[in-house]
Amino acid sequence: xxxxxxxxxxxxxxxxxxxxxxxLLFFTAVILVTAKLTGGISLGSLGGQTSxxxxxxxxxxxxxxxxxxxxxxxxxxxAYTYVSAYFIGGATAAIGNLLPLxxxxxxxxxAIFPPEQSGLEALGMVEQSSITRFGGLTLASTAVFCIxxxxxxxxxxxxxxxxxxxxPLRVREGLTINKPWRLVIFLLALTLSLFGGFRSIILIFxxxxxxxxxxxxxxxxxxxxxxxxxGILAGTVAIPMAEKLPLVIQRALSVLxxxxxxxxxxxxxxxxxxxxAMWRIVLPQVPQYLLLGKGYALKSHEIDMLSDQSTRxxxxxxxxxxxxxxxxxxxxxxxxxxxIFGVIGFLWLILASIKxxxxxxxxxxxxxxxxxxxxxxxxxxxxxxxxSIFGSLYTDMALFTGIIGLSVSLNGGMRTKEPVRIEEAxxxxxxx
Numbered sequence: 001x002x003x004x005x006x007x008x009x010x011x012x013x014x015x016x017x018x019x020x021x022x023x024l025l026f027f028t029a030v031i032l033v034t035a036k037l038t039g040g041i042s043l044g045s046l047g048g049q050t051s052x053x054x055x056x057x058x059x060x061x062x063x064x065x066x067x068x069x070x071x072x073x074x075x076x077x078x079a080y081t082y083v084s085a086y087f088i089g090g091a092t093a094a095i096g097n098l099l100p101l102x103x104x105x106x107x108x109x110x111a112i113f114p115p116e117q118s119g120l121e122a123l124g125m126v127e128q129s130s131i132t133r134f135g136g137l138t139l140a141s142t143a144v145f146c147i148x149x150x151x152x153x154x155x156x157x158x159x160x161x162x163x164x165x166x167x168p169l170r171v172r173e174g175l176t177i178n179k180p181w182r183l184v185i186f187l188l189a190l191t192l193s194l195f196g197g198f199r200s201i202i203l204i205f206x207x208x209x210x211x212x213x214x215x216x217x218x219x220x221x222x223x224x225x226x227x228x229x230x231g232i233l234a235g236t237v238a239i240p241m242a243e244k245l246p247l248v249i250q251r252a253l254s255v256l257x258x259x260x261x262x263x264x265x266x267x268x269x270x271x272x273x274x275x276x277a278m279w280r281i282v283l284p285q286v287p288q289y290l291l292l293g294k295g296y297a298l299k300s301h302e303i304d305m306l307s308d309q310s311t312r313x314x315x316x317x318x319x320x321x322x323x324x325x326x327x328x329x330x331x332x333x334x335x336x337x338x339x340i341f342g343v344i345g346f347l348w349l350i351l352a353s354i355k356x357x358x359x360x361x362x363x364x365x366x367x368x369x370x371x372x373x374x375x376x377x378x379x380x381x382x383x384x385x386x387x388s389i390f391g392s393l394y395t396d397m398a399l400f401t402g403i404i405g406l407s408v409s410l411n412g413g414m415r416t417k418e419p420v421r422i423e424e425a426x427x428x429x430x431x432x
Contacts, residue, residue, distance in 0.1 A: 004073035015070040015413050019352045020404060024063050027345035031059055034169040034338055038295030052296040055325070056336075062398035069405030073412040076365055083150050083371050086406055090143030092137040131267055133246045138196030144189040146203060148182060150374040154209070154216055157182045158223065171216060199249040199255035199268060200390055215361075215373050224261060268384035275328045279319045282332055293339035296325055296394070330391025336395070346393070350383055353404040355416045362405050363415040379403045 006012055024085070035041045041053040076084045092113060099110065099119025118132050148157050169214060193201050205244050223327045242250060250264035334346050357379055361372040381402070386396055407412070 002068050003154055005071055012072060015073060017356060017408050019069070019350070019414060020066070020355055020408065023345055023348035024066060024401075027342070027349060028060065028063055028087050029337045030338055030345050031056065034293050034295050034342070035297070037292060039297030041299065052325075052412060054061045055296040056396045059397050062401045066401040066405040069402065070408045072409070074409050076367060079371065079410055080151050081392035083406070083410070084147050086402075087143045087146040087150065090146075091140040097134050097136040102345050113167050128424055130263055131251055133197040133248050133251075134195040135198070136196075138193045138198055138201050141193035142201070143314040144185065145193070145208075146374070147380065148189070149377075150371045152182060153373065154177055154213055155217060155223070156370070157186050157261075168356055182273065188214065193254040195246075195248040197251040199252055200385070201351075202252060202255055203389060204381060207384055208378050210215060211380050212377035213373060226231070226409075272364045274318065278321055279329060279332070281318065282322060282336065284408055286332075286335060289336055290340050293335070293342055294325070294335045295335055298323065326392065328390055328392070328395070330386035330396070333391060333393040349388055350400070353379065354383070357406060357407055360411040360415050368410055372407065375403055375407050410420040 006014070025429065035056055039352070047146075088279045095109065095113040096116040097118055099107075099115040116134065117129070118134050121127075121129065121132060152159075184245075190205065193205070213219070213227075239258050242253055242260055245253070247261055247264050250260040251268050254260050254265055254268040272333075277421050321327070325337055327336060333341075335343050337347075354376075357372070357376040361369075361376045364372045371425075382396070382399060385391065
């Protein structure tokens with residue numbers, strides 16, 4: 001579509017930001033060279049001799065997505081509509097949880113929106129697990145969380161300056177959430193996000209909220225002591241009640257110093273121990289793939305091994321994760337498949353993106369302050385999480401390029417401090 005746009009309108013100007021384009025081109029070259037030297041890009045589902053090409057397509061698609069997002073500037077007057085449309089796509093993940101509620105005649109829907117494990121368990125299609133998790137709800141709640149903070153900021157979400165309205169939405173002058181309902185929807189999104197059972201979602205929300213809280217400088221306002229009191233009260237109420245909550249929520253809360261059901265605690269600790277055991281096996285292999293990464297191509301014997309383990313219901317073993325490249329670690333997911341040159345390209349991209357996000361936040365249009373602040377906070381939170389807790393390059397790449405692409409499209413590139421004109425300068429500045 002972007003190429004077609006330029007073909008029919010030669011006057012259109014592409015939003016060129018060399019600080020981002022150069023590392024993306026370098027990273028693309030690393031991906032293609034690594035693929036060429038380690039078995040090529042092939043899809044077993046299309047009859048290829050090797051498998052694993054899907055991950056190359058995910059990485060290259062994420063890079064192409066940046067250029068698609070930045071083909072032209074988003075009109076400022078419609079910026080928040082575009083931002084909401086961008087993030088609300090994540091809410092479609094909840095469709096996969098609806099499998100038990102939909103008539104079988106409409107199962108064709110799940111060819112587009114894959115069913116969640118919880119739906120398959122409810123219909124007896126797979127073995128029932130000890131804790132039923134609704135991952136789609138977590139992704140949908142994350143979309144709502146992002147829209148609220150990007151559109152209104154923390155100050156706007158917790159604002160009660162307008163009179164109470166019984167209608168949560170207003171569409172006459174554009175889709176708007178009335179102020180008294182913002183906090184209700186925000187808290188509802190936080191609650192529903194816990195039904196995925198992911199401990200990581202609490203950390204991501206907390207990191208994003210904390211960084212944005214500091215960027216809004218709310219620690220200088222009356223909201224700071226209010227948040228402290230609310231936090232103390234919430235902890236006082238939640239700690240005694242934690243063991244009475246559903247197991248899936250207790251599993252998510254197990255990252256906090258609270259007492260939870262032994263089943264939920266065991267499920268969370270088993271996952272942590274599984275990752276640590278895998279990292280102990282993978283780390284000694286890093287020097288072997290330092291110059292030339294392992295790539296994503298799977299040989300025929302590796303495919304047979306994975307298929308055999310899947311047949312025996314052992315698809316979640318450490319061996320299968322290592323073979324398929326699911327290291328559950330951001331740094332390992334970069335250096336193992338792409339080597340040191342992949343690390344250089346990825347770090348170059350991340351640092352350049354942070355610089356562009358900071359510039360757009362500091363010098364962007366004042367009407368875009370909320371969204372520029374949120375994009376910076378969310379990007380920093382995801383980077384911290386990627387390198388310190390959990391990450392996967394081929395799935396997270398689209399998130400990073402999407403955030404920076406959205407920022408470039410909203411701001412028309414990378415904003416810089418505009419020079420002060422002589423006629424606008426103060427008399428004492430001119431004299432100086």
